[in-house]
Amino acid sequence: MSQVVVNRHPRGTLSRQAELTLGAVGLAGLILLWQVASVASLLSERVVPAPTDVAGALGRLSVTADFWGAVWATVSITVIAMVVILLIAVPTAMAIHASRFVEHSTWFLIEFLKPIPGVALIPLALLLWGPTDGVKLFLIVFGSLWPMLTQLVYGLREIPGLALEMARVYRFGFWQRIHRITIPSVLPFTLTGLRISVTIALIIAIVTEYIVGMSGLGSLLALAQLNGVVDQAFALLLVSGLLGLGFSGSVAALSGPLLFWHPSQRERRNG
Amino acid sequence: MMATTTPGGWRLLLLRGWLPVTLVALWWTLSAGSEALYFPPLQEILTTLVDEWILGPRWRSDLLPSLANFTIGFGTSVLLGTALGVLLGMSPVMRALFAPVLTFFRSLPSPALIPIVLGILGLGAGMNVSLIVLGAVWPILLNTIDGVRSVDTQLREMVRSYRLSRRQIITHVVLPSAGPQIFAGYRIGLQIAIILIVVSEMVGATHGLGYYVLESQQLFMITQTWVGTILLGIIGYLLTLIFLRIERRVLRWQIRMRQATGAS
Amino acid sequence: MGAEHLLDLQDLGKTYSTGAVRARILEGVEFTVDRGEFVCVVGPSGAGKTTLLKCIAGLTAPTTGRTLFEGEKVTEPPAKLAVIFQDYSRSLLPWLTVAKNIELPLQKARFPARERPGIIAEALANVGLEGKGGVYPWEMSGGMQQRAAIARGLAYQPDVLLMDEPFAAVDAQTRIDLEDLVLGMSRRLGMTVLFVTHDIDEAVYMADRVVVLSGTPAAVARDITVDLPGERDQVQTKNLPRYGELRAEVFGLIQAAKRPAMQRTETVPARRMVP
Ligand SMILES: Nc1ncnc2c1ncn2[C@@H]1O[C@H](COP(=O)(O)OP(=O)(O)O)[C@@H](O)[C@H]1O
Ligand SMILES: [Mg+2]
Numbered sequence: 013m014s015q016v017v018v019n020r021h022p023r024g025t026l027s028r029q030a031e032l033t034l035g036a037v038g039l040a041g042l043i044l045l046w047q048v049a050s051v052a053s054l055l056s057e058r059v060v061p062a063p064t065d066v067a068g069a070l071g072r073l074s075v076t077a078d079f080w081g082a083v084w085a086t087v088s089i090t091v092i093a094m095v096v097i098l099l100i101a102v103p104t105a106m107a108i109h110a111s112r113f114v115e116h117s118t119w120f121l122i123e124f125l126k127p128i129p130g131v132a133l134i135p136l137a138l139l140l141w142g143p144t145d146g147v148k149l150f151l152i153v154f155g156s157l158w159p160m161l162t163q164l165v166y167g168l169r170e171i172p173g174l175a176l177e178m179a180r181v182y183r184f185g186f187w188q189r190i191h192r193i194t195i196p197s198v199l200p201f202t203l204t205g206l207r208i209s210v211t212i213a214l215i216i217a218i219v220t221e222y223i224v225g226m227s228g229l230g231s232l233l234a235l236a237q238l239n240g241v242v243d244q245a246f247a248l249l250l251v252s253g254l255l256g257l258g259f260s261g262s263v264a265a266l267s268g269p270l271l272f273w274h275p276s277q278r279e280r281r282n283g
Numbered sequence: 284m285m286a287t288t289t290p291g292g293w294r295l296l297l298l299r300g301w302l303p304v305t306l307v308a309l310w311w312t313l314s315a316g317s318e319a320l321y322f323p324p325l326q327e328i329l330t331t332l333v334d335e336w337i338l339g340p341r342w343r344s345d346l347l348p349s350l351a352n353f354t355i356g357f358g359t360s361v362l363l364g365t366a367l368g369v370l371l372g373m374s375p376v377m378r379a380l381f382a383p384v385l386t387f388f389r390s391l392p393s394p395a396l397i398p399i400v401l402g403i404l405g406l407g408a409g410m411n412v413s414l415i416v417l418g419a420v421w422p423i424l425l426n427t428i429d430g431v432r433s434v435d436t437q438l439r440e441m442v443r444s445y446r447l448s449r450r451q452i453i454t455h456v457v458l459p460s461a462g463p464q465i466f467a468g469y470r471i472g473l474q475i476a477i478i479l480i481v482v483s484e485m486v487g488a489t490h491g492l493g494y495y496v497l498e499s500q501q502l503f504m505i506t507q508t509w510v511g512t513i514l515l516g517i518i519g520y521l522l523t524l525i526f527l528r529i530e531r532r533v534l535r536w537q538i539r540m541r542q543a544t545g546a547s
Numbered sequence: 548m549g550a551e552h553l554l555d556l557q558d559l560g561k562t563y564s565t566g567a568v569r570a571r572i573l574e575g576v577e578f579t580v581d582r583g584e585f586v587c588v589v590g591p592s593g594a595g596k597t598t599l600l601k602c603i604a605g606l607t608a609p610t611t612g613r614t615l616f617e618g619e620k621v622t623e624p625p626a627k628l629a630v631i632f633q634d635y636s637r638s639l640l641p642w643l644t645v646a647k648n649i650e651l652p653l654q655k656a657r658f659p660a661r662e663r664p665g666i667i668a669e670a671l672a673n674v675g676l677e678g679k680g681g682v683y684p685w686e687m688s689g690g691m692q693q694r695a696a697i698a699r700g701l702a703y704q705p706d707v708l709l710m711d712e713p714f715a716a717v718d719a720q721t722r723i724d725l726e727d728l729v730l731g732m733s734r735r736l737g738m739t740v741l742f743v744t745h746d747i748d749e750a751v752y753m754a755d756r757v758v759v760l761s762g763t764p765a766a767v768a769r770d771i772t773v774d775l776p777g778e779r780d781q782v783q784t785k786n787l788p789r790y791g792e793l794r795a796e797v798f799g800l801i802q803a804a805k806r807p808a809m810q811r812t813e814t815v816p817a818r819r820m821v822p
């Protein structure tokens with residue numbers, strides 16, 4: 013076997029410093045451009061407010077209890093959904109991995125349910141059970157379970173055969189095998205699943221809130237739209253984005269310490 | 284690698300088929316003659332589906348426009364995301380310049396854009412397509428950038444030493460090498476696009492499948508709500524199936540390589 | 548024209564700086580390669596051989612000095628120069644067949660479309676891969692892949708072929724076959740080859756001249772003309788007493804550079820006595 017050193021992109025890389033500076037310049041430039049366009053009335057105020065107006069609206073929002081209540085509602089349900097998803101996906105993936113019979117029997121069901129957009133179930137779920145937090149949780153879990161499940165099944169399948177043979181040669185016990193081989197090799201896949209699942213969960217949470225009018229960022233958005241307060245809609249857009257950043261940032265922050273041995277992380281440290 | 288023995292032909296069909304068939308059969312028999320308001324008989328649901336959507340006019344008035352909007356929206360996301368991704372992937376300065384904005388939009392739950400897009404474009408196809416593009420383009424763009432960036436160093440040197448033209452580099456080296464990762468981006472983009480066509484029709488259209496299913500619920504037309512939901516499921520499934528077919532065809536060199544070498 | 552060397556390295560130096568760290572890899576490297584010569588550059592792993600080769604090929608800019616190729620300063624990879632990389636699996640494109648891999652760098656201006664099939668077939672024949680054009684690289688063994696990479700270099704019809712430890716990743720038997728293949732090929736086609744390796748035997752066996760690279764930063768320790776019979780043979784050549792002497796000479800130079808402290812104590816022992 014030839015040793016393949018995956019030596020990624022040393023050419024065409026900037027120093028961290030330069031990257032951050034350029035990023036700040038890009039962001040500042042964009043906001044400045046937007047502000048200038050607004051002031052020069054190139055953008056209709058009723059459609060796209062100036063950045064300063066958006067900042068003002070954000071300031072006004074941030075002192076209301078409603079706003080923080082909505083943020084909490086969206087964040088908490090998303091976090092709970094992630095926990096539920098893990099509780100469902102881990103045993104399911106293990107069952108699928110352990111038994112060919114389970115794998116084949118559930119194959120079509122999973123392949124069929126996977127691509128069904130979670131939001132499509134909103135009307136039916138509302139009809140059957142009404143607008144409760146339980147329904148919201150069900151919708152989020154149903155819609156964003158699949159990436160996690162797929163990644164877990166995939167991860168279990170990809171456990172290096174060599175490592176398993178090593179475990180047999182050295183007579184690893186059950187827990188030792190789980191702890192030293194299974195969990196470390198499945199972890200990267202779990203985090204990938206988590207990253208995709210949380211993105212979709214947040215989308216479904218906001219859509220459900222928006223359509224049903226349940227407490228959360230989605231209903232605030234609907235309200236802003238109804239009242240025609242554009243600057244507020246933009247402020248909420250900003251908040252939603254930051255929330256998304258917070259979630260993906262959290263997954264990334266988990267990856268650092270959990271995957272310190274993984275090439276992607278080593279590269280990050282060195283690069 | 285572990286030896287995986289997959290049974291062939293009718294045995295596999297039986298193994299995979301028994302559970303879904305049993306479930307549908309159960310549903311059919313248990314719901315037959317059902318008086319429960321919210322659980323109409325499956326037979327009634329299917330008859331309505333066929334009557335309204337296949338024999339009736341809805342496939343033209345609601346289904347085709349939905350599919351057209353979806354195709355335009357997802358297609359635009361693919362073209363735009365790939366082209367910009369290659370551009371940004373090959374230029375570190377541009378990439379750094381736009382990094383914060385891209386990171387923001389990638390993490391943004393796209394339905395948060397609904398009030399603004401509705402405000403600018405109003406109800407209709409334009410709004411639906413725009414929302415899809417604004418949601419689906421980011422994972423495609425960012426995956427393409429990553430794929431282009433991780434083109435192997437030695438490959439880059441080979442390309443330079445043989446003085447390949449820019450066009451040759453993009454079509455023969457960068458795109459194929461980043462292909463698997465680009466398609467991973469398409470897959471996430473597709474998932475988001477399917478969600479968004481439904482959402483955008485629920486909130487920003489006066490026809491289409493999404494509109495139909497939400498409208499049925501609000502009018503308390505229970506059978507129709509079931510029909511719409513099932514139809515959305517089938518369509519989501521079929522779109523994904525078509526996509527995976529295309530992916531397998533485009534990336535077949537990689538699949539064959541994996542089979543030949545056993546490498547990942 | 549006459550006195551001009553094909554390759555002329557003048558005071559070549561390279562320093563990598565990553566952040567605050569500066570690593571001086573090469574300093575004052577000077578040697579020349581003439582048309583038709585087979586020159587081996589030998590040095591221990593990490594000496595800076597790949598760096599040197601990249602500077603010559605125009606893939607990296609040297610920090611000091613310059614390389615002249617056919618009398619012109621190299622800034623970008625010249626059109627009449629080809630590089631064979633160490634890791635064939637990363638330089639052949641797995642999504643193209645061998646023939647397409649070879650065809651890719653053949654530009655319209657120099658290689659009209661109708662001449663290409665002939666050129667490709669000839670290159671494949673030269674490396675003993677007749678009829679393998681339709682195969683994908685990953686369907687072949689490591690040695691065959693490296694031969695395909697060499698065929699691509701040949702089809703490109705360069706004036707000089709730079710090779711960076713091309714046989715480091717293949718098994719010993721394949722390596723011997725490939726050495727003889729490249730040697731025979733370069734003799735037959737009158738090619739100029741600059742061959743980089745860490746393997747002393749390989750260098751002495753193949754070269755007309757061996758350039759020994761040693762020290763940190765690396766410089767040319769010695770430029771040795773290999774006065775062995777032109778026809779090389781894995782058994783006979785390696786049994787010649789002269790082969791052993793040359794081998795020992797190169798080995799000594801590299802060992803000396805590896806342990807500069809020891810060498811100092813050997814050559815000037817008195818210094819240590821009187822602190
Ligand atoms: N792009 C680079 N940046 C910093 N250091 C490098 C780079 N490339 C090589 N080096 C360093 O230069 C030294 C010589 O490397 P190289 O030329 O690859 O040696 P060789 O080919 O003789 O084994 C090594 O210590 C290596 O770590
Ligand atoms: Mg090297």
